Structures are given as structure tokens and as C-alpha cells.
Amino acid sequence: MAKQLRCADIVPGCDYTAWAETEEELMELVVAHARSAHGIEEVTPEIAEKVRSAVEEV
Template identity: 50%
Template sequence: MKEFHCGDVVPGCTATFRFATDEEIFAAVVRHARADHGMAEVPPEVMEEVRRLIRPAA
């Protein structure tokens, strides 16, 4: 399993995503960014930051 903490990119956000693959995390992050952060599109540089911050789940 892998995980990503949105608060590592958006200070104060407590959302955490745990999935088997990076692709599943990316899909969940895009849904979350739209629903909870009002982002119509997630810029490529943000997705690259997400990719960089994905870690093995503890």
C-alpha cells in the first residue's frame, strides 16, 4: 500500500489517501481537489508534487 497526505501540499488539509497504486491515489486526489478545494483542474506541477510525496503506507 501507498499513501499521500494532502496537508503536505495544502497546509491544514487532513485528507489522507491509501491505495495500492499511484494511479489510484492520483484519481482520488483529483476528486478531492475538485470537491474539497474547488479546483476545476489540478495543474501538472501539483500532480508532480503529489507523485513526489507518495510514500509506502505505515
């Protein structure tokens, strides 16, 4: 099992998909993407919660 997150579930229109073996790795990818692509410097608890609820097992 791996974890996948479609950024479009959080930021409509974004075609980025993060994929990792663990939720920790996935969060790192998502944080890096959020910063570089969306200018989100700080992942607030609210954003982190959205990310967690959008994670899918693949």
C-alpha cells in the first residue's frame, strides 16, 4: 500500500499528484509543493487536516 494525494482535492484546478510510501513522506512532498506552487509558506493545522482527509490508499 502507498499513499496518494491529489492536490486538486485541496486546491481546485491543480494537476499535481503526490505519491509516497508513508504519510510522513507524503506530507513532506505536499509541503514542498504547496510552498513552490501555491506560495503557502506555513501549513496550518487546518490545511494539514484537509491534506490528511484527502489522502488515499493506492
